[in-house]
Structure formats: C-alpha cells, structure tokens
Amino acid sequence: MSDVLVVAEGRNGELREVSFELLTAGRELADAAGGELHVAVITGPVAEYAAELNREGVDAIHTVDAGEEFNHDVYVQAIEGLYDAVEPGYVLAPNSVNGLDYAPAVATALDLAIVTDVVDLELGDALVATREMYGGKVETTVETPTDRTLVTIRGGEWPPAEGEGSATIEAADVEIDEDAISSTVTGYEEVAGGDVDIADADVLVSVGRGIEEEDNLELIFELAEAMDATVSSSRPIVDNGWLPPNRQVGQSGKVVTPEVYIAIGISGAVQHVAGMKGAENIVAINTDPNAPIMDIADYAIHDDLFDVVPALTAKFAD
Amino acid sequence: MKVLVTVKEVATVDDEFEIDGVGIDDRFLGADLNEWDDYAIEEAVQLGEAGIADEVVTVTIGPEDAEQTIRQGLAKGADRAIRIWDDALAEADLLDVEAKTEILSAVVAEEEPDLVLTGVQADDDGFGATGVALAESIDYSWAAVVNELDLDAEAGVASVHRELEGGLEELVDVDLPAVLTIQTGINEPRYASLRGIRQAQRKELAHLTLEELGLAESVVAGDLTLTSMYEPETESDATIFEGSPEETAGQLAELLREEGVAP
Numbered sequence A: 001m002s003d004v005l006v007v008a009e010g011r012n013g014e015l016r017e018v019s020f021e022l023l024t025a026g027r028e029l030a031d032a033a034g035g036e037l038h039v040a041v042i043t044g045p046v047a048e049y050a051a052e053l054n055r056e057g058v059d060a061i062h063t064v065d066a067g068e069e070f071n072h073d074v075y076v077q078a079i080e081g082l083y084d085a086v087e088p089g090y091v092l093a094p095n096s097v098n099g100l101d102y103a104p105a106v107a108t109a110l111d112l113a114i115v116t117d118v119v120d121l122e123l124g125d126a127l128v129a130t131r132e133m134y135g136g137k138v139e140t141t142v143e144t145p146t147d148r149t150l151v152t153i154r155g156g157e158w159p160p161a162e163g164e165g166s167a168t169i170e171a172a173d174v175e176i177d178e179d180a181i182s183s184t185v186t187g188y189e190e191v192a193g194g195d196v197d198i199a200d201a202d203v204l205v206s207v208g209r210g211i212e213e214e215d216n217l218e219l220i221f222e223l224a225e226a227m228d229a230t231v232s233s234s235r236p237i238v239d240n241g242w243l244p245p246n247r248q249v250g251q252s253g254k255v256v257t258p259e260v261y262i263a264i265g266i267s268g269a270v271q272h273v274a275g276m277k278g279a280e281n282i283v284a285i286n287t288d289p290n291a292p293i294m295d296i297a298d299y300a301i302h303d304d305l306f307d308v309v310p311a312l313t314a315k316f317a318d
Numbered sequence B: 001m002k003v004l005v006t007v008k009e010v011a012t013v014d015d016e017f018e019i020d021g022v023g024i025d026d027r028f029l030g031a032d033l034n035e036w037d038d039y040a041i042e043e044a045v046q047l048g049e050a051g052i053a054d055e056v057v058t059v060t061i062g063p064e065d066a067e068q069t070i071r072q073g074l075a076k077g078a079d080r081a082i083r084i085w086d087d088a089l090a091e092a093d094l095l096d097v098e099a100k101t102e103i104l105s106a107v108v109a110e111e112e113p114d115l116v117l118t119g120v121q122a123d124d125d126g127f128g129a130t131g132v133a134l135a136e137s138i139d140y141s142w143a144a145v146v147n148e149l150d151l152d153a154e155a156g157v158a159s160v161h162r163e164l165e166g167g168l169e170e171l172v173d174v175d176l177p178a179v180l181t182i183q184t185g186i187n188e189p190r191y192a193s194l195r196g197i198r199q200a201q202r203k204e205l206a207h208l209t210l211e212e213l214g215l216a217e218s219v220v221a222g223d224l225t226l227t228s229m230y231e232p233e234t235e236s237d238a239t240i241f242e243g244s245p246e247e248t249a250g251q252l253a254e255l256l257r258e259e260g261v262a263p
C-alpha cells in the first residue's frame, strides 16, 4: 500500500489544466497501489485552488500559503516537508517549464528515482512508465522502483478529473526557511506581440526546419500570398531569427486553432503540437512518412517540400 | 570566473530505421552535438569574450567517437574539455538522470566552476532534468529554461529570463554559484572558423574513467531500467495524397477550395 502525492500547478491566480490531469493520473496510480491520493497546493490563492481541486477521487489536499507566484526553492522545501508528513510512495508533478524547475531537485533531495515526460503509467511488480525518445520517433518503457519514484507527466495525456470530491483540506505544517532561498522572481514579461496575430488567421501556412535556409522562406510566403493565408512557423525558424517570435506556434509560442493548418517541413514535436492540435484541418507536407506530425494530420503529402510547395502555389496562381 | 558546460553528443535517427533489442540498430544512427548544448557553449564563449569568464571547460559523458563533437565545442571557443568514459558506461542501455547527476557532480567537485551551463534537454532521451538535479546535488542555485542571461560577476548574481509557456517569461535573480539550463534561441551559435578548428586540435581534451573521478562502477546502474523500445502504433488516419508533386499539389488545392479556404 502506497499513497500518491500530486503537485498542482497554478499561474496568475488560475490552476493550469495539467493539475486536473494529474488528479486522474494520481488516482489511477493510487488505486493500483491501494493507497490514498494527496494533493499539494503551493503558493498562489491556495484556498481557491484547493476548492477547485476537490474533485472525485481526491482524499486529502494540503495547502502551503507561501507567496503569490512560483519559486522553486519554496516548492522544493514545501514538497520535502509534505513528503515527510504524508510519506507517499509516489510523487507526480507536471512536465511543465516550472515542473522541470523543481521536480529534479526534489528527486535529488529526497533520493527518489525520477522519470520525466511520461505518457502512460502501469503499476505491477514494478512501476512501468512509457515515454518517447528521439523526438517521438520511438516509445520506450522504463521500470522504476515500486516506491520512492517521482514522475512528471506530459500534459494532455490523461483526461482531467471531474465531479465533486470530499477531500480533507488542510494547511500543511511546513516551515519555509527564507535563508535557504537563493533565487528571487523579480517580474514577468509578455513576449511575441507585434504586427500579426497568427491566432486570428483562418489559414496558416506553417514552416519548419525542413526549409533549410532563410532564403527559401520566399517559397512559403509566395504560397501564403497565393492562398491569402498567414505564415507561421515552428521554433527553430524563430530561434534562427528568420521570423519574429509572434509567428511561433507551440508551447512557448501561440496556440492556434485555424480552419486549415499546413505544416511544411515540421516534424511535430510535442511542444509544437501543443500549439496547433486544435486546428480543424491539419495538412502535413513532409518527406518522412513516420514523422510524428502524421499522427495528427488529416491530410498528408509524403514528398519534398521544394517540389510540392511551388506546384501548390502554381495551382492558386492560375 | 570559471564556466563549465555540459555537452552531449546525441544520437540522430534516420527516417527509416530498425529497432534492435532496447535500442535503435546502429546502422540507422548518426551523431550530432545536442542542439541545446550548442546554445550553452555559445553563451559560455560569449561570457569569455566579454571578459567575465576566464575559462570555459566542457564536460561530456561519451565514448571516444564523441571527441569529434567535443572538438566542435573547442573550435567554437571553449578552452579545454573533459570526457568521461569507461567499460561500465559503454555497457549501459540507459544512463538515467541520477547516474548522470552523480558523475557530473564529481566533475564539479574537481573543477569548482562558478557557473554551470547545461542544455534544457537532450535531443535523444529528452529527460530535461539533469541540470536541475545536478544543481541540487552540488548545492548550487539554479534556473531552468533560460532564454536570456545577464551576469553580474561582482555581485555574484545571474539575472535571467525563464521561458514559461504561452509567450510569458519569468525574470529571476539567481545567486552564484549556479546551474542554468539553456534554451534554444538565447543567442546565435557560431560556426567554428577554420582557425578555431585548427586551434581546437591543440587544446586539452582529458579522458577520465569513473575510477579516476572517485566513483564506483555501480553509479552507472541508476534507478531506471529500459525495458522496451518500439515504434508507436500510428494513430494516423490521414488521407494521403499520392502521385507526382504536380498531382499531389492538385489534390490538395482542390481540397482547400472545397473547404472554401482558398481562392
């Protein structure tokens, strides 16, 4: 019998969706382990968060009221304290940017095994976690010790927990040692403003690393113009400085839901897909028939973009 | 100030490949400098050029073949390199976060850098956890997913931007010594110049075994065991347009017109 402790994530006064997915993953694991599901709510409006997280299957919610926004030093201390109090077998955290800022440190501090970016969990004689490698080209299973394991889960893989719960909600008895805090959040900045809002476009012609060189972007703009569409891109194009940040689709860019999204030379990495999976029609033009983008494409051309794109432009030019 | 950069040679996979046991058959694998580490090296070299870093050292856990990639880092301006490898490492199917952390901690103990730069993640196994785990293990401060760095060496503070989701950045001050995990786009990694490549041949590239680092072979085992690798069942129900580019483009154009989204 082992309990499960999941760590919720909020930002700007709102819980992020992955928090509710963690409840589902946590409940499943707790059932398999014959234990209880505990939830840690650290920083932010913790009482509001706790009320929202009180969904079916949650046994106990522990709040740590320690500041408005995320600080990893506070998180590590709070989770260490809760770990000692709850003594769970497993800790589940989101594989978010902040999750990756505290979870590895928690695992190290508490001497837990850590497995990140997990898409499926199965508990038998061992805890078996499924995760991708090589940008989603293969899946792997890894076994971890049946106790003392911290798992970060990928967003969107478990359904969010629903229903009303009857969890106990308590302020956790943990002390935060201010002297041990060696990082200070001084503010926030919104990036990616500017002339075009790709989120408004009905049709996006989106370009990835397959385009190879900046000069070749001309091909993409010609197509977009012929179709009266807007140009967006994957991250490497923006990293290279070929397009401004407001054109980037994905986890750290924009979330778009156009009628048609044409992914040209884009592999479909999870962080990219996070930004465009809600498009109504997804078209992929890619030489690699096994590229992960094919999993979510509605229409595909397995061919060289340097041949297909000019041909397509010509179709609209006549 | 001394900067240590962790550099990984990652495996790249051909479009068509076969799996052999719990790994990809060697015939379908290539090797490359990890994309994120390229940005970390550039950031460190720029600190050197700005007179902030006196020495930039890279550390790689990898076989002799990886020296080609390590030399790339030296050619781009790192001063010297350390490579850790021995038979125990060669036999491991998977080096997990714990194992990498223990090995890199021993290197930090030896080198005592003021700043450690790692990539956010490695392209191949994608754990994204080693930098922060390392920081905790060696009792350094840290920040994960850094896309802007401003270092005040005198005050001993790194002011960084952390790239959160959805175009939001968090501004945070981190006390040195620190580990920062570097995100792509933070700078423009340079290509090695011919002169740099020539110089790199003469720079020190030290090879150390686990024993020489004072570590037992058992660190390699870690906590995780890789038990299977397979091609994910495709969830694709895409309509695939077949034919010459002329034909496929024609079919796609027709579809887009039917959808009423193209002229």
Ligand SMILES: Cc1cc2nc3c(=O)[nH]c(=O)nc-3n(C[C@H](O)[C@H](O)[C@H](O)COP(=O)(O)OP(=O)(O)OC[C@H]3O[C@@H](n4cnc5c(N)ncnc54)[C@H](O)[C@@H]3O)c2cc1C
Binding pocket: A097, A135, A207, A208, A209, A210, A211, A233, A234, A235, A236, A248, A249, A250, A251, A252, A253, A254, A264, A265, A266, A267, A268, A269, A270, A271, A272, A275, A285, A286, A287, A288, A291, A303, A304, A305, A306, B120, B121, B145
């Ligand atoms: C914290 C974090 C946040 C991130 N945020 C984002 C984000 O917001 N948005 C984002 O996009 N990425 C993001 N990434 C990066 C992401 O992991 C991938 O590295 C990136 O999406 C890859 O871009 P790509 O598909 O263009 O390039 P690649 O993965 O290199 O794919 C290129 C594709 O082009 C194809 N190709 C090559 N040549 C041709 C040709 N001639 N014709 C047709 N096809 C061709 C190849 O088969 C391949 O599939 C993030 C990563 C991290 C760690």
